[in-house]
Amino acid sequence: MDSDHRPSSITRRQFVTSSASVLALGSFTARAAGAPSHQPQRPGRGPFRVIIDTDPGVDDALALLLAMRSPELKIEAITAVAGNVPLDLTLPNALRMVEIAGRTEIPVAAGARAPLVRRLVTAAYAHGENGLGGAVFPEPKTKPVAEPAAVLIRQIIGKFPGEVTLLTIGPLTNIATALNADPELAGMVRSLVMMGGSLSGGNITPAAEFNVYVDPEAARIVFQSGIPVTMVGLDVTRKTSLTEDHVRQLQAGQNPVSQAAATIARNAIEHNRERGFAVGPNMHDSLAVAGFIDPSLLQMKEYYVDVETAGELTAGETVGYSPNAGDLRRRAGMEKDATALTMPIRGSAPTLAGTRTSPVLRDKFVPNANVAMDVDSARFFDLLIGRLSEKY
Numbered sequence: 001m002d003s004d005h006r007p008s009s010i011t012r013r014q015f016v017t018s019s020a021s022v023l024a025l026g027s028f029t030a031r032a033a034g035a036p037s038h039q040p041q042r043p044g045r046g047p048f049r050v051i052i053d054t055d056p057g058v059d060d061a062l063a064l065l066l067a068m069r070s071p072e073l074k075i076e077a078i079t080a081v082a083g084n085v086p087l088d089l090t091l092p093n094a095l096r097m098v099e100i101a102g103r104t105e106i107p108v109a110a111g112a113r114a115p116l117v118r119r120l121v122t123a124a125y126a127h128g129e130n131g132l133g134g135a136v137f138p139e140p141k142t143k144p145v146a147e148p149a150a151v152l153i154r155q156i157i158g159k160f161p162g163e164v165t166l167l168t169i170g171p172l173t174n175i176a177t178a179l180n181a182d183p184e185l186a187g188m189v190r191s192l193v194m195m196g197g198s199l200s201g202g203n204i205t206p207a208a209e210f211n212v213y214v215d216p217e218a219a220r221i222v223f224q225s226g227i228p229v230t231m232v233g234l235d236v237t238r239k240t241s242l243t244e245d246h247v248r249q250l251q252a253g254q255n256p257v258s259q260a261a262a263t264i265a266r267n268a269i270e271h272n273r274e275r276g277f278a279v280g281p282n283m284h285d286s287l288a289v290a291g292f293i294d295p296s297l298l299q300m301k302e303y304y305v306d307v308e309t310a311g312e313l314t315a316g317e318t319v320g321y322s323p324n325a326g327d328l329r330r331r332a333g334m335e336k337d338a339t340a341l342t343m344p345i346r347g348s349a350p351t352l353a354g355t356r357t358s359p360v361l362r363d364k365f366v367p368n369a370n371v372a373m374d375v376d377s378a379r380f381f382d383l384l385i386g387r388l389s390e391k392y
């Protein structure tokens with residue numbers, strides 16, 4: 001999956017990199033939403049073709065409902081993956097959301113039951129045994145399509161080359177499986193917006209965010225694919241804690257989506273309270289969707305992101321390299337020189353037993369991701385609650 005062998009991806013990435021300043025707040029717009037300039041992408045534009053890959057999941061459920069009530073998105077498919085709970089639950093939960101939103105025309109596909117090379121670790125501790133915080137909805141009548149998720153993803157991207165954005169709000173197993181099956185696929189994807197990762201510590205371990213922890217090998221394939229990646233991680237999603245007031249606003253909404261969202265939100269808050277969690281539940285996945293709909297909600301910064309896959313304690317950690325962050329950052333006047341002089345990408349010190357002799361993995365800093373560093377939480381909740389509760 002070395003992007004060096006992908007001329008088309010490199011050309012596009014270099015274009016994106018050179019056309020966005022390192023601290024550009026508008027760069028999310030140009031990359032994620034495919035806008036031709038740095039003009040802020042306003043809600044109401046589009047629609048943009050998207051595939052949503054998901055593991056519902058409390059915050060997935062609300063993110064799916066948000067997406068299905070957002071005219072900026074043309075949802076080509078929803079693909080389910082094992083993650084928060086096993087596939088036998090995430091798939092019917094995705095189908096339930098499609099039915100609640102009255103959007104049964106959207107194809108829903110079954111994806112991976114397990115990560116690429118690891119045993120599945122779930123998060124029932126946070127999402128309840130049924131994945132919806134214990135909120136119970138009828139069995140879905142709608143059936144998934146026959147194609148497996150990775151096949152459907154390839155079919156849709158092949159049908160609309162350069163047009164499809166992947167909105168991933170679960171572990172990246174389905175996406176990596178699709179990329180592994182077709183070396184040309186990455187070059188045909190417009191962009192990928194993920195809820196996942198963190199540059200400020202994890203949530204399932206001190207190092208790793210859950211989605212990347214579950215399938216770090218898949219996440220690494222995605223980051224190294226050459227697809228322009230927008231990472232909406234814990235750095236910002238930690239600032240999206242759902243409150244009783246939000247639930248009351250949802251309950252006041254006179255439509256089935258708002259009522260379902262209120263039920264899920266109420267159960268999730270109670271679940272968190274019973275378990276003694278001090279914060280949350282955070283609306284991680286909804287923020288990734290909202291940030292694609294309205295990029296002005298997020299402030300972005302470019303990084304080279306790689307994923308720890310070998311760590312005994314830290315597998316799934318996303319490591320963000322930047323010449324303009326951390327202790328190696330330069331004074332304002334020196335930033336350009338520092339970047340021009342190149343910042344080598346260092347890995348661990350070589351072991352005596354290994355064949356590697358240098359810690360340098362790449363001799364030059366080339367960003368592969370826009371990482372969300374800050375969020376306007378109030379405006380995010382205005383968008384989320386507003387879209388779910390409004391009548392139409």
Ligand SMILES: [Ca+2]
Nearest residue numbers: 057060169170
């Ligand atoms: Ca999720």
